[in-house]
Amino acid sequence: MKHDIVVTCTFGLESVLKRELFSLGYRDLQIQDGRITFAADEAGIARANVFLRSADRVYVKLSEFDAYDFDQLFKGVRKINWQDMIPVDGIMHVKGRSRKSKLSSVPACQSVTKKAIVEKMRLSYGIDHFPENGTRFPIEIILEKNRAQVTLDTSGAALFKRGYRLHTGDAPLKETLAAGLVLLSGWKPGTPVIDPFCGAGTLLIEAAMIGRNIAPGINRNFLAMEWAFLDPDIWSKAKAEALSRMNHHKLELFGYDIDPHAIDSAGLNAKNADMDNAIHFARRDISEFQFSGESACVITNLPYGERIGDRDTLDELYRTFRNGLSPYVKFDKHIFTAHDHFQEIFGRADKKRKLYNGNIKCHFYSYFNQAKGRKESSP
Ligand SMILES: C[S@@+](CC[C@H](N)C(=O)[O-])C[C@H]1O[C@@H](n2cnc3c(N)ncnc32)[C@H](O)[C@@H]1O
Numbered sequence: 001m002k003h004d005i006v007v008t009c010t011f012g013l014e015s016v017l018k019r020e021l022f023s024l025g026y027r028d029l030q031i032q033d034g035r036i037t038f039a040a041d042e043a044g045i046a047r048a049n050v051f052l053r054s055a056d057r058v059y060v061k062l063s064e065f066d067a068y069d070f071d072q073l074f075k076g077v078r079k080i081n082w083q084d085m086i087p088v089d090g091i092m093h094v095k096g097r098s099r100k101s102k103l104s105s106v107p108a109c110q111s112v113t114k115k116a117i118v119e120k121m122r123l124s125y126g127i128d129h130f131p132e133n134g135t136r137f138p139i140e141i142i143l144e145k146n147r148a149q150v151t152l153d154t155s156g157a158a159l160f161k162r163g164y165r166l167h168t169g170d171a172p173l174k175e176t177l178a179a180g181l182v183l184l185s186g187w188k189p190g191t192p193v194i195d196p197f198c199g200a201g202t203l204l205i206e207a208a209m210i211g212r213n214i215a216p217g218i219n220r221n222f223l224a225m226e227w228a229f230l231d232p233d234i235w236s237k238a239k240a241e242a243l244s245r246m247n248h249h250k251l252e253l254f255g256y257d258i259d260p261h262a263i264d265s266a267g268l269n270a271k272n273a274d275m276d277n278a279i280h281f282a283r284r285d286i287s288e289f290q291f292s293g294e295s296a297c298v299i300t301n302l303p304y305g306e307r308i309g310d311r312d313t314l315d316e317l318y319r320t321f322r323n324g325l326s327p328y329v330k331f332d333k334h335i336f337t338a339h340d341h342f343q344e345i346f347g348r349a350d351k352k353r354k355l356y357n358g359n360i361k362c363h364f365y366s367y368f369n370q371a372k373g374r375k376e377s378s379p
Helices: 014-023 042-051 070-079 106-125 175-185 202-211 233-245 260-272 311-325 342-346
Strands: 003-008 030-032 035-040 057-066 091-099 136-144 147-153 193-195 253-257 279-283 297-301 332-337 351-357 360-367
Touching (some): 003 042, 014 035, 070 147, 106 136, 175 202, 175 297, 193 202, 202 253, 202 260, 253 260, 311 342, 332 342, 342 360
Parallel strands (some): 193 253
Antiparallel strands (some): 003 035, 030 035
16 A cells, blocks of 8 residues: 655755655655655655655655644544554544644644544544553644645654764764765765764764665664554565665774764764774864875864854864865865854855754855866765
8 A cells, every 4th residue: 555655854955865765766756845755655664764864754644635724624634544543542642733824723733633533533443432551653733824734753763863872972963964964975985084073973973874875774663663554574674675785895984073072972872883893083183184095075063153162263163174174185075064154264165055953054065176176966
């Protein structure tokens, strides 16, 4: 049976997520801000959860209909065959959102949605009381321009929780965003990667997993694994597929940071991810930046004002970094920051992409190997 699957991501990562879905074999993708919808069989639910690096969550879309008033909302939700998915003891947890819609009160929409679900369950099961002490079913009612969408969250814990990052430092990136930045950079294994402000090592650990083709969800569980209405084999098959795709490429990844605690955390996180044999971490101030290789790809996330550091010191840090990198004309350099006059310090980027880190507007600035000239990241 085909399902409409909705995957969400950080604003700005839609193109990366699109490429990821494309390489998993999915087509006819409907792309909106922060979300992509596509049709797939049940196996697609498991594959999306296990394989997607830049997605935040994977939902199944159960229905979509016009809802200009509560009556339409109630009837639309009641039409769904909830009894085919939710057992008698299932927890029906309803969340909601509303934008540019007549039904603007989110609590009221949630309450009407829940009532309609319970009514359908009562009619189907022939009972009045549901203990709600079993498996969770997180239901979302989204109203957008008077159109209602009802979805079920299959991921449970958000997908950035890969399970390896037990230690964090200052302003860590979410794993999903870090993976998205590496994919946007167009880096390919064979070229060394350097993160001179590596913090807890997230960018490099994600790069290592990309380089070795290790699925980000291989070692974790997903809420929908507990749902009896889905074939349990979809999960074991997706994980077996993930195992078969792994490689043992030799990688050269280097992480530096001024903070010794950050370096300790990065090392422990890399060990948890089983990537410690691919990444070399060392304590180093950016003023001592040097690299002996011919080519490299620098991908990094500098401190920026909103979260750490004071303005003048920060600008000085950026200048030191620029000066340190300037002899390495053959390197590709990718810098993620919210610094608002970054290009005045660093020069005009070959490519600039707007992205959000939580609700902080940031940019990903790319400067390509000057010996080769401007190039695009791979499609
Ligand atoms: C925004 S955080 C990086 C977070 C990292 N991407 C992660 O996901 O954990 C910036 C890092 O720059 C480091 N840093 C600050 N000044 C530095 C300097 N002069 N040299 C090297 N690292 C520095 C901080 O210790 C901090 O870990």
